[in-house]
Amino acid sequence: MDPAGPEPTGRIEVRGLTKHFGSFTAVDHLDLDVEPGRITGFLGPNGAGKTTTLRMLLGLVRPTSGTATIDGRRYADIHNPLTVVGSALEATNFHPGRTGRNHLRVQAAASGVSDRRVDELLELVGIPAAARKRAGGYSMGMRQRLGLAAAMLGDPHVLILDEPANGLDPEGIRWLRGFLRHLADEGRTLLISSHMLSEVEQTVDDVVIIANGKRVAQGTVEELRGEPTAFVRTSDPDRLTAALQQRGLRVAPKAGGLQVTTEDLAVVGDVAHASDVAIHELRSEQTHLEELFFNLTETEGDRNRLSGAAHARAGVAPDLPPPMLPPPSGPPVDPSVVAAPPADAREAGR
Amino acid sequence: MTPAIRAEFRKFFTTRLWWGMAIAVVLSGAAFAVLFALVFTSDIARGPQGAAVPQTDADLAKAVFTGGIQVGYLLTLAIGVMTIGAEYRHQTITATFLAVPRRGRVMGAKVLSLLVIGAFYGVLSLAGAVGAGTLVLTAKGHQPFADSSIWRALALSLLILGLWALIGLGAGILIPNQVAALLISIAVAWIVEPVLGLVLALTDWGQNISPYLPSRATAAMLESTGGGFDGQPVEQLSWWAGALVLAAYAAVMAGLGTWRTVRRDIA
Numbered sequence: 067m068d069p070a071g072p073e074p075t076g077r078i079e080v081r082g083l084t085k086h087f088g089s090f091t092a093v094d095h096l097d098l099d100v101e102p103g104r105i106t107g108f109l110g111p112n113g114a115g116k117t118t119t120l121r122m123l124l125g126l127v128r129p130t131s132g133t134a135t136i137d138g139r140r141y142a143d144i145h146n147p148l149t150v151v152g153s154a155l156e157a158t159n160f161h162p163g164r165t166g167r168n169h170l171r172v173q174a175a176a177s178g179v180s181d182r183r184v185d186e187l188l189e190l191v192g193i194p195a196a197a198r199k200r201a202g203g204y205s206m207g208m209r210q211r212l213g214l215a216a217a218m219l220g221d222p223h224v225l226i227l228d229e230p231a232n233g234l235d236p237e238g239i240r241w242l243r244g245f246l247r248h249l250a251d252e253g254r255t256l257l258i259s260s261h262m263l264s265e266v267e268q269t270v271d272d273v274v275i276i277a278n279g280k281r282v283a284q285g286t287v288e289e290l291r292g293e294p295t296a297f298v299r300t301s302d303p304d305r306l307t308a309a310l311q312q313r314g315l316r317v318a319p320k321a322g323g324l325q326v327t328t329e330d331l332a333v334v335g336d337v338a339h340a341s342d343v344a345i346h347e348l349r350s351e352q353t354h355l356e357e358l359f360f361n362l363t364e365t366e367g368d369r370n371r372l373s374g375a376a377h378a379r380a381g382v383a384p385d386l387p388p389p390m391l392p393p394p395s396g397p398p399v400d401p402s403v404v405a406a407p408p409a410d411a412r413e414a415g416r
Numbered sequence: 417m418t419p420a421i422r423a424e425f426r427k428f429f430t431t432r433l434w435w436g437m438a439i440a441v442v443l444s445g446a447a448f449a450v451l452f453a454l455v456f457t458s459d460i461a462r463g464p465q466g467a468a469v470p471q472t473d474a475d476l477a478k479a480v481f482t483g484g485i486q487v488g489y490l491l492t493l494a495i496g497v498m499t500i501g502a503e504y505r506h507q508t509i510t511a512t513f514l515a516v517p518r519r520g521r522v523m524g525a526k527v528l529s530l531l532v533i534g535a536f537y538g539v540l541s542l543a544g545a546v547g548a549g550t551l552v553l554t555a556k557g558h559q560p561f562a563d564s565s566i567w568r569a570l571a572l573s574l575l576i577l578g579l580w581a582l583i584g585l586g587a588g589i590l591i592p593n594q595v596a597a598l599l600i601s602i603a604v605a606w607i608v609e610p611v612l613g614l615v616l617a618l619t620d621w622g623q624n625i626s627p628y629l630p631s632r633a634t635a636a637m638l639e640s641t642g643g644g645f646d647g648q649p650v651e652q653l654s655w656w657a658g659a660l661v662l663a664a665y666a667a668v669m670a671g672l673g674t675w676r677t678v679r680r681d682i683a
Contacts, residue, residue: 118683125517126510126682142517153514161431161506168430169511176423176515216511 074137074150076102076223076255078123083132085118085279092118094279095132100257100272102223105250107270107287108259111363115279116259117155120228124153136224148177152217153226159213162202166193166212169201170219177220187215192241206233214245224255231265243269263359273355277362292354298334299323299347309341310334323347420516420525427508428499428533437495441488441537445544448484453552456480473562475639478569480549481542482638485573488541489580489634490606492534496584497601499526500673501594510682523674530585534578541577542570565639572637572659579666580605583630586669589676605630617651627653633661 080098084091093115100106110116121127123134125141136144136151144150160169170184188194191211196204204212210233217225230246231239246269250256260266273290275283283290300306303324307317315334316327326334331348338345352360428434456469456476470476503509516522550560584601591597613629616622626632636658653661 121681121683124514126513128679128681144517147517148515155510156507159507159510161502161508163431163433164427165430168426169508172423172426172430173511173515175426176419176512178419 074223076137076253078134078136078224078226078255078257079138080119080123080134081132083119083122083134084130085115085122085127086130092279093122093129096276096279096281098274098281098284100255100274102255103250103253104271105246105256105258105269106272106274107266108257108274108276109263109266109359110259110261110276110282112261114261114277114362116261116276117228118279119276120153120155120226120257120259123226124151124155146177146220148173148179148222149220150222151224151226152220152222153228154210154213154217154230155228156213160201160204160209163200165199166197166201166204166208166215169212170197170216173216173219179219183219183221184215187218190218191215207235207238210234210238214242223253224257225249226257228259229261230258231260231262239265261363263356267355275359275362282362283358287355290353290355290358293327294329294353295351296326296328296331296334297321297323297347297349297351298326298338298345300338301344301346305341306338306343309337309343313337325351417521417525420521421529423512423515424499424525424529425532428529431502433495433498437491437537438540441484441491441541442544444487444491445484445541446548447544448487449480449545449547449549450552452483453480453549453556457553457556457558473559474565476558477549477553477560477562477566478639480553481545481566482569482573483549484541484545485576485634485638486606486631488537488573489577490602492530492537492577492581493584493587493601493605494598495533495537496530496581496586497588497597498584498594499530499581500585500588500677501597504592505594513682519678520674523670523677526585527582527670527674530581531578534576534581535574538574538577542573546570568655569638572655575659576634576637576662579662580630580634582666582670584669586666586671586673589673590669623651627651628661630662630665633658633665637662 078098078100080096083093083096083098085093096115096119098108098119108116108119118127119134122129123136123141134140141147141151160166164172167184167188170187171181173179174181174184185194188197191214193208193211193215196208197212197215201209201212210230214227214230217227231242234242246256246258250271258266258270267287270287272286273283274281275290297320298306299322303319307319307324310317310324310326313333318325328334329350331350334348335345338348456479470479500509503512512522513519516525546560553560583605587601588594588597591600609629610631613626613632616626616629627636633653636653637655639652639655652658
C-alpha cells in the first residue's frame with residue numbers, strides 16, 4: 067500500500083485516549099486493540115464516545131491526551147492515507163448538489179486514484195446509475211453504499227465504518243454482512259461501530275463495548291456471550307434441581323426460579339416431565355453480552371453510575387451484570403436469540 | 417500538493433455554483449461596461465460639471481472595462497466564502513481531511529485554486545466588459561485601447577478577483593455559519609466598508625487611513641477615479657501599493673482561516 071513505509075501490520079492501537087470538550091469528558095483513558103483479519107465491533111450506547119474515538123483515530127479530532135495509531139502511525143503521518151485506511155463516518159457527508167460519482171471523483175483526485183476505480187466501486191456497491199444523480203435526493207441506504215464505496219476507494223487494508231448498517235434494509239444488511247466478511251477474510255482489519263448489538267452481533271468476531279468514554283468490556287464474541295443458560299420456574303424447585311443435576315446440568319436458584327446452564331430447553335422440559343414436576347415458565351436467557359449491552363443502553367440517563375460499576379467488574383463474566391428479565395418490547399435484541407437460540411450460533415461459541 | 421489542488425478544482429466544477437456565477441459575472445461585466453460607457457460619453461458628463469469623469473480615452477476605457485469589477489469581486493468573495501462554508505455546512509470537510517490530513521496543505525490548495533478561479537472569473541468578466549464596452553466606445557468615437565496601461569488594468573483586475581476570493585475564504589472560516597458569513601462579508605464589502613472609507617476621508621486623521629481600506633486599495637489598483645461625499649477626488653494609493661495592500665488583506669484573512677482550520681476539531 068505504502069511502498070516507502072514499514073511493513074503494514076494492519077493493527078489499530080489506542081492507548082490512554084482521552085478527549086475533553088470543556089468540562090465534559092467524551093473519551094476517558096480508552097485502550098483499544100483491533101487485529102487484522104477480523105471484524106471488531108465497537109459498541110456502546112449513543113453518546114458513549116464511539117464517534118469521538120473514531121474521529122480521533124482518523125485525525126479529525128485532536129486528543130486531549132493519549133495516542134491512536136494505525137500500522138503504528140498516527141493518521142496524519144500516513145502518506146496518502148486513503149490507500150491505507152478507508153473510513154465511512156456519517157451517512158450525511160455529501161454535498162447535496164454534487165453527484166455521488168463526482169464526490170468519489172473528488173476523493174479519487176485527492177488520493178491519486180483513477181476514475182475507473184470509482185466506476186468499479188459504484189458497480190460493487192450496486193449504485194452505478196443512481197450515483198450519477200445529485201446526492202441531495204439519496205436515501206439513507208444509498209448514502210451508506212456511497213460511503214462504503216468512498217471507504218474502499220484506495221483499496222485500504224484497514225476499514226473503519228461508523229454505524230454502517232444504519233438505514234439499510236434487511237436485504238442490505240445481509241449484503242453488508244457478506245461483504246464485510248469477505249473483506250476480513252482477505253486479511254483486512256475492520257472496525258465497525260454500532261449502538262445496536264443485534265445489528266452487528268452476527269457479523270463481528272471481536273467486541274469492544276464502551277460507555278461514558280470508558281471501556282466496559284473487550285473480547286471475542288464467544289467469550290463475552292458466556293455460557294448459554296435457561297430460566298425455569300416450577301412448582302417444586304428442589305425436586306427439579308436434583309433431577310437436573312442428575313442429568314449433569316448445573317443449576318442455581320435465581321429470582322423465584324432456577325437458572326440452568328444449558329442451551330437446550332427440551333432437556334429441561336423432558337427432565338421436569340419425567341420427574342413429574344409442573345413447569346410454569348421455561349425460556350432461554352439473554353447471553354451475558356446481551357445483558358451487558360442491554361443494561362448500558364436501557365439506563366442511559368444514569369449511565370455514569372452503572373458504567374462505573376460495570377467497569378469495575380469488566381471481564382468477570384459469570385456474575386455480571388444483575389439479572390434482568392427480557393423486556394416485553396424492549397431493546398432491539400435479535401428475536402432468534404431471545405426466543406430459541408439457533409444451535410449453530412451457540413456452537414460457534416464453543 | 418498537486419492531488420489536493422486537483423481535488424479542489426473538481427469540487428468547484430462539480431456543483432452548479434460555478435456556471436451560475438459565470439453567467440452572473442459575464443452579464444454584470446457587460447452591463448456595467450455599457451452603462452459606464454454610455455454615462456461617461458454622454459454630453460452631460462463631459463460638460464463642465466463632470467469633474468470626476470475620466471477625460472482621456474485611456475482612462476475612459478479603463479473605467480468602462482473595469483466598471484463591473486466591484487460586482488465581480490463581490491461574487492468571487494462569495495465564492496471564497498462558499499468554498500469553505502459549504503464544506504463545513506455539508507460536512508464534506510470530513511472527507512477532505514480524511515484524504516489529505518495535513519490541513520495546511522488543504523488550505524494551501526484552496527488558496528491556490530481560488531486565485532486561479534478568481535482569475536478565471538476575471539477573464540469571463542473582462543470578456544463581457546471589453547466586448548460590450550468596445551462596441552459602445554467605438555460607436556461613440558473613442559479609442560478603446562489608447563495605451564498599454566489598459567492592459568495593466570485588465571491584468572490587475574484578474575488579481576483583484578483572486579484576492580477577494582481569498583478574503584472570502586478567511587471570512588468563511590472565521591464566521592462558522594455559511595449564510596451568516598455570506599451576508600456579513602458581502603454587506604461589509606459592498607456597503608459598510610466603502611461608506612466607512614468615504615466618511616473617514618472627510619476627517620483629517622481618517623484621510624490617511626481610508627486609502628488603505630480594501631475597496632480603496634482595489635480602486636487604486638485600477639486607477640479608477642472616484643469622488644468623495646464632497647465631490648472632490650479622494651486620495652488614492654498608486655496601483656502597485658494598492659495591489660500590495662489588497663494582497664496583505666488576502667494574506668491575513670487566508671492566514672487566519674488556515675490557523676483556525678488547522679486547530680479546529682472536525683466533530
